[in-house]
Amino acid sequence: MEFLIGYVLIAVILLFMGFELVQIGMFTLALIGVFIVLIGVFFALCVVLLIMSRPASAVFIKFDEERKFPVAVYKINGEDVPNMFPSEMIMRDKIYVPNKEIRLLYCKPRRAAIDKNALITMITGSVIFIPGGVFSAIALVEFVKGFFVH
Numbered sequence: 169m170e171f172l173i174g175y176v177l178i179a180v181i182l183l184f185m186g187f188e189l190v191q192i193g194m195f196t197l198a199l200i201g202v203f204i205v206l207i208g209v210f211f212a213l214c215v216v217l218l219i220m221s222r223p224a225s226a227v228f229i230k231f232d233e234e235r236k237f238p239v240a241v242y243k244i245n246g247e248d249v250p251n252m253f254p255s256e257m258i259m260r261d262k263i264y265v266p267n268k269e270i271r272l273l274y275c276k277p278r279r280a281a282i283d284k285n286a287l288i289t290m291i292t293g294s295v296i297f298i299p300g301g302v303f304s305a306i307a308l309v310e311f312v313k314g315f316f317v318h
Contacts, residue, residue: 217280218275221282242281
């Protein structure tokens with residue numbers, strides 16, 4: 169909500185500065201394109217982390233509530249390893265069962281666990297946002313080239 173209010177204020181300031189609505193709309197589309205590219209880069213990095221990960225046995229032990237979003241913590245090879253993504257809020261007691269051994273992926277360089285929920289998020293996000301990010305990057309390059317070719 170704060171983002172939307174901030175954007176409206178910036179749009180009003182741009183209108184007072186003499187920008188046209190079409191220009192503000194083009195700026196908005198370019199900004200959305202940049203966000204999509206950044207999300208695509210994030211999920212491309214997730215694919216790299218998946219490649220670097222190895223299967224491991226783990227036991228869920230607790231939630232780390234000190235972060236902005238609660239994260240599941242697993243015991244892997246005697247060490248406490250946080251999950252890569254925040255924990256699910258719905259059906260928490262069914263997804264995270266204490267003292268039950270599960271198989272997950274362990275990304276040792278990042279020192280992070282990738283449970284089934286994180287894996288589904290990474291795969292789904294990669295399938296959607298990597299191609300979208302590539303398309304948005306191409307569209308942004310063409311958009312910028314349009315300003316210089318006259």
